[in-house]
Amino acid sequence: MKDEIKMRTDDTRRSGLTRRQVFLAAAGALTLAAAGPAFAQGSWPEKPVEIICGFAPGGGTDLLARALADALSDEFGVPFQVINRTGGGGVVGFEEIASAAPDGYKLGILTAQVITANLRGVMQKSYRDFTPIAMASIDYAGFAVNANSDIQTFEDLLEKARQNPGALSLGNGSEGGSFHMTARNLEEQAGVKFKHVPFDGGPAAILQLLGGHIDATVNGPTEILPHVQGGQLRMLAVSGPKRLPDLPDVPSTAELGFPLDVSTWRAVGGPAGLPEEVVEKLEGAIEKAVQSERFLETMEKIGSNPEYLDSEGLLAYLQRQEEIYTKILD
Amino acid sequence: MDALVNLAHGFERALSLEALLFCFIGVTVGTFVGALPGIGALAAISLSLPLTYYLDPMVALIMLAGIFYGTQYGSSISAILLNLPGTPASAITCLEAYPMTKSGRAGPALFITAIASFVGGSIGIVFLMGFTPVLAKFAIGFSSADYFGLILFCLVGASMLGVGSPLKGLCMVAVGLLLGLVGTDVTSGTPRFTLGIPMLTDGIDLVAMMMGLFGVAEILSAYSKGGESLVSASAVALRSLIPTRQDVREAGGATLRGSLVGAVIGVLPGMGATLATFIAYGLEKRISRNPEKFAHGAVEGVASPEAANNASVQTAFIPTLGIGIPGDAVMAVLIAAMMIHGIQAGPLFMVQQADLFWGVVASMWIGNVMLLILNIPLIGLWVRILTIPSHVLYPSILLLVCIGVYSVNNNVNDIIIVIVFGAVGYVFGMFGYPMASLVLGVILAPLLEEHLRRALLLSDGNYMIFLQRPLSATFLALTALFIVFSFKNQLMALFSNERHGDVRG
Incomplete structure (x- = not known):
């Protein structure tokens, strides 16, 4: 968008318009851009993006959110701000993400509680009320x-x-x-x-x-x-498919014959109906972010395992998790 | 000897310019945030956490710890002057210190608090230095049955805290227990009494509730009595700021007793500071030669819980640093801060990071000295707050309370909680029901239930578990003794009546 405005400025200078007219044109373009997601396509993000974290500052989810936000800010050139909305074991934050306008300016961190809170009747919304964007980490017990x-x-x-x-x-x-x-x-x-x-x-x-x-x-x-x-x-x-690098002598349950499929996972998601183009941009950026040094360093400190899945992979993962949890919780 | 060498090392590091500076920033921020109504230690530490990402790990820990114990100092200030306890642990301070304020003795109350806090903090640090491994073992030894016994003992003790009848106290504990059940049941994970409001699934916000019960209720009752200002300007002369010789005599022993109670109880993860203040206060009231002084501004009732509070805040670091298990939300944030800096809290922390441990411990004592130096000259300033005309002061306090409570969770529901409990506190206060007992009930209800159910789960439903474990049996016996002792007059009357009846029959 910035480039677009600059281009127009250059154009108008040639066509001899006044500064006031240029300003009006630019303001008009901004207003239109803000008016609807359809118009925002091709230019997202052009203003700060909020990342809602349903858990308290200093916790694992919060630290992951902050590390991701830093990497995304660098990538897109606009600030990605982490906002902590705690309460109800993450539900307060999830509700806020799901009910945000699907314009890509309010995203958030999704965790296993999205599925369990729904199955336990604590939250009306299910994972279907979110747009899955990308998995960032999966941890076992x-x-x-x-x-x-x-x-x-x-x-x-x-x-x-x-x-x-x-x-x-x-x-x-x-x-x-x-x-x-x-x-x-x-x-x-x-x-x-x-x-x-x-x-x-x-x-x-x-x-x-x-x-x-x-x-x-x-x-x-x-x-x-x-x-x-x-x-x-x-x-x-x-638990989980393989041994942990920190504990090479401790066997995984999978190699002992019990491939457990429950995990603590953290992913990035947005409200349902997020424009495809926003999701694609974020997928690429998050894939890059989870390999960045800063992110890996944070993950090592909180003892978490970086794991990237794209939007499609994440959706499949969510479906499988819901099946497993439904079976266990019955 | 080793410990002394280590300690000397620790002081060397804690006396570096950077450490001193951030220690000072920490305790100052803590004092002021604590004094502001509605913002507790948790909010202060959570908000400062990101600032410490770029500091040296030890300096970061020194600053965060400074904020934590600084808040305890600060929260007593608003408790004493305005009946606004900033933390649950200072709820008990209101009981005696606020009556002192109302009779024009806010200065001595603040002075005694500062000294008692310093002594308590120092004794807590000595425990931290000398006995961390031993006390960590003591804390681990507590099973759920033992916790249940201890909590029950404290609840029964708290019911006797009131001015009037123990029965009213018991009622308030019961109401508190019921309110404390609002939220998610730990055992089944089911939300209870939440009215479908997501915020309530974490329980009623304790700080908001206390702001209503104590502060707003006090302001309402002041207005209902005509709303004149608390203290006349003439009462704020310098002489009245300093405790009398009698005050000092009475406070001395109480401070030491409170410190010991606090230092031991503080070690238990999750309930330290608040329980310690209640026990310390109850103890003073029991052993006092003139118990009728209590609730009318007894100096012992200020000194002992304040000392206990600050001692327990220091020893609360024992499970955090020594075992790596956070006792409460504040300690959890501290452990998170250590994690961010790549430090692993746990059994090896004291061995592998001896430098860091002793540096932080040394800084705590330096921080306590700073708090003393910071607080004594400020007493005159704090007391002057009381001379602000009530038509300016009261609305300002209400506004500050609302902003403070709102800023912690950015949630309007918390302000509604303040208003509702303001009304509740006003009505209960009018009929002489003790608010402190209610607060203790709210704090302990989830813990009482959790430990009761877990103990029974582990014993397969066998209630004898509470008598089989020596610790829990001891607490239950003490509880029984306490009840008998408290109602002994009634029981004796009953007994003699029956005897009398027998003779006649």
Whole structure:
């Protein structure tokens, strides 16, 4: 748009129009541009873009949003601003993204809660009320026990659960959260039954595991790791398809025969009906951003795994996640 | 000896110009943000977090920690002067300090608070320096059953805090417990009593609620009594700013007791500061030789909870730094800040990052000294706020409260909460129902429920778990004793009546 105005300025100078007329023409063009998304095509973005983050500043999702926003600002030459709209486990933020005008100036970070909040009846809108743009990260969970436990391996854990159905206590974050869903996913695949002990967030479960008040936990590998290094906890496996680079000795559940398909993922999305051309531009930019040094550095700090999927891939991922969650939550 | 060498190292780093500067910025920002009604430590730290991205990790931590404990100082100021507790932990300060203000003794109240906070903070830091590994183990040892016992003990204790009958206190605790259940149930993940409002799925905003219950209610009641200003200008002479010798004598022991209570309770993740102040206050009231002084501006009732508050704020760093488990939302932001700088909080932190740990700890003490130096000269200024004519002061406070509460979440619902609870607080206050008991109920309800249900889940529904665990059994026994002691006159009357009846029969 800037270029466009500049061009007109050059043109008008030649045709001898007054500055006032030029100003009016430019203002008119801007007004028209703001009037409808159809007109904005070809020129997006021409003003700051808001990235709604439904989670508090300083959290993993917020840090990812900020790293992405920085990269996108550089890429497009307009500021991408992260705005935190917390509440209702992300729902307040999601609602705002879904109900924004589909002009590409209000986007946001989508997480697994988009699907779970809808299935649990906390949020009316489902993932279909969003335009999926691109996946930015996918993280899996770790299974851990206290270092004093007689459970040495992941097989031991399953064996013990099999022998005493519903007796092995598994602390796994909030009910319906990704750690809990991971555990349910494992129950389904391995035919075992745990005693699920819900906690208000993963760290609280680790605290009780350190004190030996619960038998095991499904938790963030990054949160477990320092206690493994300190010798208080033992990590048995990580969910997901492959081992983590930080933990080369810890097997993945997939290689042990349980390809768990629940994860903590973070993606960029907008309201439904976003112009195709905006989505395409963002896809390219996000693909570049998730490989940028600044982004990778941030991800390493928060212990998150960068993972890019384009709009189509993300849509397929969302569909699959909804299927899995529907099955688990039933 | 090792610790002393480490500490010397720590002071060396904390006394660098940059560290001193950001420590000062932190505690100053904390004091003023804390003094502003409606903005708590969480908002202050979250907003400053991005500023620290470009600082040296230690300097960043020093500044954020400074904001945190600075807010605790600051929030007592508005609690004392205007009955506006900036944090839940200063709700209890209102009970004694505000009556002192109303009788023209705001100066001594602020003075005692500053000193008690300093002593409490210092003792908390000594605990942090000397006993982090031991206390971290102590915190880990608490199972859900033990937490339940402790919380129950505190709730019953809190019901006796009121001026009037313990029964009114008990009612307020119950109302608080019910209000505290609004939000998402941790065990089932189901939103309860939220009226379909997404904001309420995280519960009623505590700061907004307190602003209404204490501050707005106080202003309403002042207007209903004619709305004259709180203190006459003549009462603000310099002499009245300094505590009397008797004040000092009474405050001394209370400060030490409060500090010890705070330092120990603060270690428990998630409930430290607030619980510590309630326990410290209850303790003072129990052991006082003239309990009738309480609720009319008892100096011990100001010194002890303030010392407890600041001591617990320091020892709250023990689970955060020593285990890597954040006790509350503020500590979670601090851990996030450490993560951003590539520092892993956890059991190895003290060993691998000894430099950083001791630097931050040393800076805390320096920060506490700064707060003392900053706050004592400001007392005169703060007290002068009270001489502002009420027709200017009260509307200004209301406006500040609304802006403050709104700015935290950018949500109009929070202002509605202030207004609703302002009305509720006014009505309850008129009939002498203690607001502090209600606040404690609201804070502890989710924790009480969570730990009760988790303990029973783990014991397969066996209630004996609460008696089998030594810690929980001890707390339950104390609770029973407390109830018997509080109602002993009524019980004795009942008993003698029955005996009397027997004889006659």
